[in-house]
Amino acid sequence: MFKINPDNFKKASFWTIILVYLVIVAGGVVRCTSSGMGCPDWPKCFGKWIPPTQISELPANYVEIYSKGGHLSVEFNVIKTWTEYINRLIGVAIGFAIFLTLIYSISYLKSKKSIFWLSFISFILVGFQGWLGSKVVSSNLLPFMVSIHMIVALIIVCLLLYSFSLTNILKIKVDRNLKFIFLITAFATLIQILLGTQVRQNIDVIAKSMNYENRNLWIENLGNIFVSHRLFAYIIVFLNVFLIYKCHKIGLNFIRNSLTVIIALEITSGLILTYFNFPSLFQPVHLVLGTMSFGTLFYYYTTFEEN
Numbered sequence: 001m002f003k004i005n006p007d008n009f010k011k012a013s014f015w016t017i018i019l020v021y022l023v024i025v026a027g028g029v030v031r032c033t034s035s036g037m038g039c040p041d042w043p044k045c046f047g048k049w050i051p052p053t054q055i056s057e058l059p060a061n062y063v064e065i066y067s068k069g070g071h072l073s074v075e076f077n078v079i080k081t082w083t084e085y086i087n088r089l090i091g092v093a094i095g096f097a098i099f100l101t102l103i104y105s106i107s108y109l110k111s112k113k114s115i116f117w118l119s120f121i122s123f124i125l126v127g128f129q130g131w132l133g134s135k136v137v138s139s140n141l142l143p144f145m146v147s148i149h150m151i152v153a154l155i156i157v158c159l160l161l162y163s164f165s166l167t168n169i170l171k172i173k174v175d176r177n178l179k180f181i182f183l184i185t186a187f188a189t190l191i192q193i194l195l196g197t198q199v200r201q202n203i204d205v206i207a208k209s210m211n212y213e214n215r216n217l218w219i220e221n222l223g224n225i226f227v228s229h230r231l232f233a234y235i236i237v238f239l240n241v242f243l244i245y246k247c248h249k250i251g252l253n254f255i256r257n258s259l260t261v262i263i264a265l266e267i268t269s270g271l272i273l274t275y276f277n278f279p280s281l282f283q284p285v286h287l288v289l290g291t292m293s294f295g296t297l298f299y300y301y302t303t304f305e306e307n
């Protein structure tokens with residue numbers, strides 16, 4: 001029997017946030033290795049809870065069986081199958097972690113009701129996200145569905161970060177305008193992430209049409225959405241530099257350093273993708289840094305108290 005105490009809530013919600021970020025990385029790896037169809041069914045994988053490691057474990061007519069779900073390219077590839085399966089396992093771990101978070105949040109029902117309700121909504125959303133995941137697979141990874149899946153993940157991150165920050169007794173006192181600019185920058189970053197997912201959708205179409213070869217030509221074929229993503233990056237950089245400067249001036253060195261590192265790495269990974277033939281490793285890197293940038297800005301915003 002576990003004890004319901006506030007410290008347990010902090011631990012559980014912290015680990016849920018880490019797992020949500022891990023699943024974003026895993027999702028990115030699944031996409032850049034084209035492993036999404038590594039498991040053609042859901043929630044089982046090739047009809048099993050623990051997927052096969054060899055083709056001999058599958059029925060001879062497995063292509064026929066699993067093509068019935070409308071999937072055009074059913075083919076067993078052990079690496080792809082297990083990449084997708086690990087992604088799903090992290091999803092299951094999130095299910096357990098958010099359940100514990102909800103249970104532990106009961107300890108705040110009297111003192112800070114909002115913590116319980118935020119945890120409750122996160123819990124429901126995680127369930128919804130699991131259901132959406134099944135729809136993403138059955139839609140054959142329809143780009144629009146993939147983007148919605150991403151937005152829901154970010155909403156969950158925000159709810160968890162917010163409830164986590166509500167447990168902080170000590171708040172950082174800052175000027176009202178500075179707090180507001182943190183919010184604006186987080187919002188602008190969210191827009192940039194959404195533009196990025198559109199770029200990504202185009203990339204997926206182009207890559208497929210080129211048989212996943214000639215990576216150096218993918219960028220050239222991107223349309224206006226990429227131009228917008230690149231231009232919007234200037235606004236994001238400007239806002240971040242402004243915040244970094246302000247934090248430097250008032251001695252918030254940790255915040256200054258974390259913002260600097262994340263934005264510098266995010267821009268560098270975007271530039272590497274664009275000018276160095278689109279190395280696949282940098283796809284999940286760029287994605288996860290973008291979402292980290294958003295999460296960090298949002299978290300700092302919630303921990304600030306107006307002077």
Ligand code: HEM
Nearest residue numbers: 192193196197199200203233236270271273274283287290
């Ligand atoms: C300034 C902050 C930026 C943020 C927050 C950001 C965020 C994102 C996100 C979330 C994606 C979608 C990734 C995915 O769905 O897998 C993306 C895609 C992309 N971004 Fe950025 N980005 C930024 C700046 C840049 C810059 C400066 C460049 C290049 C000049 C760039 C180039 C790209 C490219 C090429 C893609 C497509 C990657 C893929 O298909 O995997 N980004 N961006």
